[in-house]
Amino acid sequence: MAEATATQTPAPYNKSTGSAVEEVKNCPACKKPLRKARRYYRNGTYYCNSNCFKKADATAKAAKTEAAKAEAAKVETAKVETASAEPAQGGSEPTKG
Numbered sequence: 663m664a665e666a667t668a669t670q671t672p673a674p675y676n677k678s679t680g681s682a683v684e685e686v687k688n689c690p691a692c693k694k695p696l697r698k699a700r701r702y703y704r705n706g707t708y709y710c711n712s713n714c715f716k717k718a719d720a721t722a723k724a725a726k727t728e729a730a731k732a733e734a735a736k737v738e739t740a741k742v743e744t745a746s747a748e749p750a751q752g753g754s755e756p757t758k759g
């Protein structure tokens with residue numbers, strides 16, 4: 663008779679992801695935990711105060727500008743690549759005779 667070794671391991675249960683609602687959030691500007699009573703709500707996000715909101719807003723705007731710049735540079739590069747990739751025509755014709 664062969665012994666049936668039970669190698670059944672229980673599925674890993676993630677306790678951290680089991681939580682339903684995260685009560686305490688951190689300020690996107692200064693990363694400090696936000697208190698329920700004292701928080702500044704603006705544009706769908708909570709901040710410590712208007713100062714932190716301005717800080718985060720400025721950072722977001724700067725990131726947006728940088729992204730736009732990068733996108734523009736990408737387009738410019740693509741244009742140049744397309745232009746240089748075109749074969750030069752009408753340059754040298756084979757001469758007969």
Ligand SMILES: [Zn+2]
Nearest residue numbers: 689692710714
């Ligand atoms: Zn803050």
